[in-house]
Amino acid sequence: VCSTLEGGGPGPGTPELCKRLRQGDSEDGAVDWRQLPEEILLQIFQYLPLLDRAFASQVCRGWNQTFHMPELWRCFEFELNQPASSYLKATHPDLIKQIIKRHSNHLQYVSFKVDSSTESAEAACDILSQLVNCSLKTLGLISTARPSFMELPKSHFISALTVVFVNSKSLSSLKIDDTPVDDPSLKVLVANNSDTLKLLKMSSCPHVSPAGILCVADQCHGLRELALNYHLLSDELLLALSSERHVHLEHLRIDVVSENPGQQFHSIKKSSWDAMVRHSPKFNLVMYFFLYEDEFGPFFRDEVPVTHLYFGRSVSKEVLGRVGLTCPRLVELVVCANGLRPLDEELIRIAERCRQLSAIGLGECEVSCSAFVEFVKMCGGRLTQLSIMEEVLVPDNKYGPDDIHWEVSKHLGRVWFPDMMPTW
């Protein structure tokens, strides 16, 4: 035990504890396990899964007491699955009952993993509404398959969620993607947790309005990470996040999703982005695009401080050309699909202009082998992630499919191969 602890270095006082343990050794050298100090037992328990701790708690009264120490019940993940909609087992209702009864006041980091059934989402809300005497620091509502919280009556969901907002008072991290959260409930969140809130993930929450999220940004000055859909993004929001009272933002994630083809999107002023960069020079802007090709009109017209860019659907050669001109802070670029014309000049321009680019992924696109080699040569060793489907690289008179990886490896300074899919 001692050697593990010394190796693991759980903090100050360890040698002291070990000494006490050694002194407790009986004459024949055997350790008297009953004398294992509670702090060490606790330390060990923290490394054990619940089941093993439960077994251990049957050993003696002392160990059972340790089993119930609040430290061991701070985190819990409720898994709510129905046999009809999931392959995974669920947290047993009796276990949930016992945890609420004996340890709900100890819970601090709670997440719910919910399958696609409404019953599971409902069960999550039932648990939430029972968490009246606890103060959560993090809460995550995670849909593991089709989002099911959206299928609940909005009022039911909101009342459960506000129980946590009102009682917690010190929420720092909240992940409520794909839920029917709305403006009034965000107001309750802000009223009770504005000093502590640091992370808010709420992609695809259709009942929130730009005003609703603006209220959060105005009041929660410690907010460092935020994820939302593009329709909630406004110049006002960016200005609020870059106000003097606000801490530096670390991550902003924006999902740009088209509901029906031909949708019109608003644009964001360059001055608002500039304000953001001035206030938080190191912030990461992650943008995921799921648009039809003809919906890119308002995007990449002016400089945008995007760092991670993901195009989930086909994106035109022209838009990629604009990316090279307007995204100087780009770190990662992923293009799932493009038309049939090779992206040669666009890639070269990106290599030229995006000096931070270190990761690129290309799916159904085409690039000539020579242009690709040139691209890699220009970026060199800073390309730490280079994921290119084999079919992307079009052989030309300089390089064929069998020698391109050598050439690319040479410029990268490490062994590289294109990604392959099975010929099946």
Next chain:
Amino acid sequence: MVVNTIHWFRKGLRLHDNPSLRDSIIRADTLRCVYILDPWFAGSSNVGINRWRFLLQCLEDLDASLRKLNSRLFVIRGQPTDVFPRLFKEWKITRLSYEYDSEPFGKDRDAAIKKLATEAGVEVFVRISHTLYDLDKIIELNGGQSPLTYKRFQMLISRMDLVEIPAETITAVVMGKCATPVSDDHDDKFGVPSLEELGFETDGLSSAVWPGGETEALTRLERHLERKAWVANFERPRMNANSLLASPTGLSPYLRFGCLSCRLFHFKLTDLYRKVKKNCVPPLSLYGQLLWREFFYMTATNNPHFDKMEFNPICVQIPWDRNPEALAKWSEGRTGFPWIDAIMTQLRQEGWIHHLARHAVACFLTRGDLWISWEEGMKVFEELLLDADWSVNAGSWMWLSCSSFFQQFFHCYCPVGFGRRTDPNGDYIRHYLPILRGFPAKFIYDPWNAPESVQKIAKCIIGVHYPKPMVNHAEASRINIERMKQIYQQLSCYRGLGLLATVPSNATNNGDGNGAGPSSGDNTQESTHITAVHPSPASSQPKFSPFTVSCDQLSVNSVQPQPGYSGVGIVGQAHKQSQRGEFCSNGFGGLIAYSELKLSHWGLKCFHLIELHYIICSLL
């Protein structure tokens, strides 16, 4: 001493390159070639009519070829374990031969038969001829574990001895004095059954696009090589509208049933390449199709749970949705996406679809759109796809759903754009979905976007004559890419914002277990991958206990942190941080860092009632 031999056909339905058959004829007095078929199983099994027809045609062809050698095929109705003891006695058998089967269930079955044979004093000949190599030797070369990436596999292959030359074809000369006793009522007792006899309804069955049998296979092989020689291009042909259709040079079903020897194909390809390219050494990519097949046979051979997510040590556990209705729409071609529906229709009608078409429908069913388990898709292919083999089918599905083998998951095939790029005109759609024939190319891949007037002219109203799309692809792919990212972040312990770096094998800083640096030119990073699938329980909470119990040597590896694997350190840190309840702010993984690396998670998933009882008792 009289030698009476039985050759037991299962796969390997051919007389060329059949080393076990050839060896079993040597100094034999009599030979009986048998195929054992369980008629009850035929009716109730998952295998569809096209696959049965293909098999029966193979058997008929085999019987015809044997007749030319004054022999016959004996189709025996029953179960191998019941049949053989009877045959051994009845025919006074002293020797049994069969082709080696590398698949776990085949190995079990063969072990049982071998035992029966030994007990009956029958000697057993087994030879490898369904794969290019002795798979166990590849695994041995890799230190006793199947490599989990295709790159690594290729590297091993390049170090293997040359593929063995195909065995000589069984001819009258090879048969020599060896005779087959054939009775007058042979056809009644041992004839190849008809589809009707197996309980299939054959009214309205169109003729086979892929006729089964060795004769057909050899004709196709010649045509295949002629075409390659003609274009003198050995690269993988780029996909176009034509490649979607069944080709008279396609070989995959013939390789699956062993009507065509993979070694003969390999040998002929090499030969042709040398002739055309003036004695250049052929690149591995020349054998792509054969090597992929080999790769999946190899990864499956020691893994009886290869076709399942649960208890499968190489399969990432993904919380797929169970949704029988959506599954039925997919499998019956009623998704509302013409590209997907046309492919599924072609599969059901003809039993074969192009490999990129397979990618498209597999991606759509699993990680792309419907988020349904790859196991369900695999079962549908098992029923319909002529070349679906247990190992190759399950392996490909795991690959395409990003459930194993560490490939990027960012790339989702678009159910509209992918087809449009392949066949801009949409002729393929019109061929398999005649209802959409009237739509112009502009709307044929997304007819729901066509104005009402266009739908009226096309005489097909979307939502009435053809279904509306069952999902919003943009929304589904947004949700699904996020889920995949979460799952892979958990595996790789990567907490940054990048999407590409979340795939374990792509983590920039993953060292490798064997101490070879990344620039050594020898990609030996395999051992870290295994650790990544099973984060070490010694240093972190996620405990894959249910999944490691069942697995073989992999689990041993998984509990020993690999020295060079920095990911383990990250787990440890994240864990420590979360223990103190600190806010871990390194990307949006912040919250995940608490919950997913935390206590109970994996432990809870697999509680049996008795275990639960313990926990609850402790709590009381």
